[in-house]
Amino acid sequence: MTVIPAGSEVPPFTLKREDGSEFTEADLQGTTTVLVFYPFAFSPVCTDQLQIYNEALPEITASDAVIYGVSTDPSFSQSAFREKLGVEIPQLSDFEPKGEACRVFGAFFEPGGMSNRALVIVGPDGRVAWSYLADTPGDLPGVNLIFDGLQAV
Amino acid sequence: MYADFTCPQCALAALELREAQAQTVFRHMAIASRHRRAVPLAQAAEAAGAQGRFWEFHDSLYEDQGRLDDPHLWERCRALGIDVERFEADRRAPQVAEKVREQTAAALRAGATGTPSFLVGGSLTAELPSAPGG
Numbered sequence: 001m002t003v004i005p006a007g008s009e010v011p012p013f014t015l016k017r018e019d020g021s022e023f024t025e026a027d028l029q030g031t032t033t034v035l036v037f038y039p040f041a042f043s044p045v046c047t048d049q050l051q052i053y054n055e056a057l058p059e060i061t062a063s064d065a066v067i068y069g070v071s072t073d074p075s076f077s078q079s080a081f082r083e084k085l086g087v088e089i090p091q092l093s094d095f096e097p098k099g100e101a102c103r104v105f106g107a108f109f110e111p112g113g114m115s116n117r118a119l120v121i122v123g124p125d126g127r128v129a130w131s132y133l134a135d136t137p138g139d140l141p142g143v144n145l146i147f148d149g150l151q152a153v
Numbered sequence: 154m155y156a157d158f159t160c161p162q163c164a165l166a167a168l169e170l171r172e173a174q175a176q177t178v179f180r181h182m183a184i185a186s187r188h189r190r191a192v193p194l195a196q197a198a199e200a201a202g203a204q205g206r207f208w209e210f211h212d213s214l215y216e217d218q219g220r221l222d223d224p225h226l227w228e229r230c231r232a233l234g235i236d237v238e239r240f241e242a243d244r245r246a247p248q249v250a251e252k253v254r255e256q257t258a259a260a261l262r263a264g265a266t267g268t269p270s271f272l273v274g275g276s277l278t279a280e281l282p283s284a285p286g287g
Binding site: 048050051054056086130139141143145147 | 184186248261265
């Protein structure tokens with residue numbers, strides 16, 4: 001599965017916010033959105049990733065962008081993960097139907113039945129401005145890639 | 154070297170670099186959510202540096218990472234001849250906090266994803282560089 005390429009219009013999808021409300025393609029309109037797809041809450045690389053990205057949160061928001069963590073974990077697990085780490089990056093769940101939204105973005109790892117390690121930046125026009133798929137789900141993309149990607153918006 | 158004073162691997166790397174007598178430039182990569190003392194210790198080291206004792210304080214922290222609370226820092230100051238009252242004021246100064254933030258942001262912008270990370274000849278690596286010929 002290849003990640004959704006730059007220039008694509010984002011197809012319809014539905015994710016769940018931590019409060020249970022829906023997050024859809026309509027929520028991408030009007031703002032730059034960084035979607036961080038990660039495999040599993042509480043796993044080692046994902047822990048490092050959210051901690052590091054959280055440190056860069058002030059710079060990311062200063063770029064007029066919002067950032068979300070996305071995984072196939074249920075919202076309760078995502079919230080527990082975020083709170084345990086003490087990070088502020090809001091989470092979006094793709095738990096049921098499992099991985100359906102991740103597949104829309106080309107960010108589902110079929111062999112593991114989990115979200116892949118991918119970054120997708122959507123511009124205020126609702127089109128993908130930049131995307132990145134890690135070589136393997138175990139690779140941790142540096143925050144520098146997000147800043148590179150934001151230049152494409 | 155981008156490093157964090159709470160990181161055991163950083164302590165090992167610092168020891169190896171010291172034994173190799175390598176010329177090292179230290180830059181903070183203090184991730185607040187990774188360890189509650191990461192940022193306070195980085196700021197403490199800068200405060201020690203303001204009294205000309207950065208490297209001594211650096212060595213002291215890495216030689217004993219089991220005692221990193223404030224009373225332990227004051228003990229280290231007294232042992233190293235650092236004025237504790239000035240140290241306390243300096244480590245809470247906004248410019249010190251900003252310096253640590255800037256260095257951490259620079260590490261992230263350089264692509265560092267963990268500590269220690271090494272910038273050698275313009276390339277970032279997680280592996281401790283080996284000595285020439287070694």
